[in-house]
Amino acid sequence: MEHVDHVVVGLGALGSATVYQLAARGADVLGLEQFELGHVRGASHDTSRIIRRAYDRPEYVRLADSAYRDWADFEAVSGERLVTRTGGLYFCPADAPVPAAHYLDSLLTCGVEHEALDPATVRQRFPQFDVPDGVTTVWTPDSGIVHASRSVAALQMQARMRGARLRDRCAVTALEEDADGVVVQTAQGPVHAGNVVLCTDAWTNRLLAPLGAQVPLRVMQEQVTYFKPPQSADFEIGRFPVWIWEGPVCYYGFPCYGETTVKAARDVSEVDMDVDQRTFVPSADRAAELQAFMSSVIPGSGSSLRTVTCQYALTPDRDFVIDSLPGHPRLLLGLGAGHGFKFTPTFGRVLAELATTGVTSDDVSLFRADRPSLGSAGALVPSGV
Ligand SMILES: Cc1cc2nc3c(=O)[nH]c(=O)nc-3n(C[C@H](O)[C@H](O)[C@H](O)COP(=O)(O)OP(=O)(O)OC[C@H]3O[C@@H](n4cnc5c(N)ncnc54)[C@H](O)[C@@H]3O)c2cc1C
Structure with missing residues (x-):
């Protein structure tokens, strides 16, 4: 053998x-x-994944320190540029399951550069977001995108x-x-x-x-949607960061990356499945829900161009x-x-x-x-x- x-x-x-x-x-x-x-x-598969140190627990922040080092080592060895820094915004509304204080504490404990922003400051620095009052926002300049x-x-x-x-x-x-x-x-x-x-x-x-x-893994079909903003220049890297909306339902998204679209998704679709029964057909309900969120919080993000499915296997x-x-x-x-x-x-x-x-x-x-x-x-x- x-x-x-x-x-x-x-x-x-x-x-x-x-x-x-x-x-x-x-x-x-x-x-x-x-x-x-x-x-x-x-x-x-697909293109982009968020990379960030902004986690609510120091264990993840320290592991992210290792990850940034390991990506840099691999980029040096392979000659490929895989990580792109964009900055990141983490929006914690008042009903967020994890309070903004947990993110701020763990970033402070681990010495990661960050800033807490009130909604008026977010609207001024990033006018693409219509952030409601009562949302605490954490900015980390070293967040970005890895090409998947x-x-x-x-x-x-x-x-x-x-x-x-x-x-x-x-x-x-x-x-x-x-x-x-x-x-x-x-x-x-x-x-x-x-x-x-x-x-x-x-x-x-x-x-x-x-x-x-x-x-005990819970397997779900996830989906990400690419939106076509009428003014795509407003969503280029440098003007628009990666972002996560850490509300009771979590959404996240990216600036333009390799094309003039912005990608966004709901985290944890709750569309349970067995891997053999995966349909690759996006959920129309989840697509409509995401479009409503985008129209409300990122009004210039435009309409949906295409939706790609993916798969989560989540521990409890x-x-x-x-x-x-x-x-x-x-x-x-x-x-x-x-x-x-x-x-x-x-x-x-x-x-x-x-x-x-x-x-x-x-x-x-x-x-x-x-x-x-x-x-x-x-x-x-x-x-x-
Ligand atoms: C929509 C979406 C967005 C995401 N966004 C982010 C993000 O922004 N940031 C981030 O950090 N992470 C993100 N993730 C999570 C991240 O992408 C996954 O955690 C990661 O890709 C998992 O990689 P994996 O190799 O474990 O799984 P997979 O890519 O699923 O690989 C498992 C492999 O095992 C193979 N396999 C299984 N059983 C067998 C067998 N018996 N014999 C041979 N081969 C087998 C499968 O065919 C498959 O190729 C996202 C995930 C999804 C789906």
């Missing part, structure tokens, strides 16, 4: 970064992907250049642990691995269930999983909980460190697989992308 030291299952963003980081360490690594590389059935599909392709190419083997259209059908590793059953025959990293997002429980394990507490599966030390899990893209290179590095040495210098204790909140499917906490 073919033997490799490390198998990474799933070559979306997180798996591609893990394969790259393992290969960069000189490790013997095979990446397996059930569909074609760069496919649109998962969570890592280009990042994934660059990670895969750099992994291959360092000796990683990537096999697409090769579904993993079962994992069988033995005395010195894991037999990975695939559509193209079995592979024996020293250890396995699962970056399978919405599909994760298919492989865990036969092992008697599961992560919306926190990541970066850990070995309890009771299965040879199986590592990386789950991005619907806001993981910005941390892609850090997921890859940390998972590669854990796979090769068992330890990592980043504090990932918040993301343990045996935390109590993963024991049951509790209420979802909207916390933005």
Whole structure:
């Protein structure tokens, strides 16, 4: 049987970064992907993802520090420009589930440059937003955009250049642990691995269930809409930032990025689904709801041009999983909980460190697989992308 030291299952963003980081360490690594590389059935396709340090907990702010460093390292190695700084606005209305004070405290604690703005100041500096009174706004100049599909392709190419083997259209059908590793059953025959990293997002429980394990993931079809502003110059980078509306329903959006449209979406559609039943047909109700929000808060954003679907696999507490599966030390899990893209290179590095040495210098204790909140499917906490 073919033997490799490390198998990474799933070559979306997180798996591609893990394969790259393992290969960069000189490790013997095979990446397996059930569909074609760069496919649109998962969570890592399309153009833009928000990157930000503005999180309500210091653990995420510190992990974001690592992510900015890891993106910069990868940009230097690959020669690709993947991160674009735009600045970011985080709107916290009075009924926000997480008060603005939590963001301000964690940014202050971690020494991140930021400013609290009242609605009049927002309207003056960013007249594109019609922010109602009573909204506290947090501005962070270092927020921005990461290019999603280009990042994934660059990670895969750099992994291959360092000796990683990537096999697409090769579904993993079962994992069988033995005395010195894991037999990975695939559509193209079995592979024996020293250890396995699962970056399978919405599909994760298919492989865990036969092992008697599961992560309580809620899988939803999400959608993002591209709007065509009549005055697109007002929405160019430099004049218009990335933004998140952290109300009881959370919305987020981007400036023009590669085309004269602005992208916006609702975070957490609550359109539950099974991955096999994904329709790729956007919800008309969600589209109408978003159009109403945009017309009210960003009146010049124009009308909808196209809507693209995507997929969330959310943990009950919306926190990541970066850990070995309890009771299965040879199986590592990386789950991005619907806001993981910005941390892609850090997921890859940390998972590669854990796979090769068992330890990592980043504090990932918040993301343990045996935390109590993963024991049951509790209420979802909207916390933005
Ligand atoms: C609409 C939308 C907007 C988002 N916006 C942001 C944002 O602004 N900022 C941010 O930080 N994050 C954002 N996210 C979240 C982020 O994009 C995801 O957390 C991240 O892309 C997840 O990557 P992944 O590799 O874990 O999952 P995926 O990209 O889904 O990859 C999982 C891969 O595993 C493969 N696979 C599964 N099972 C098997 C198997 N048995 N055998 C072989 N292969 C298998 C799948 O085919 C798939 O390719 C957004 C997500 C969506 C959907």
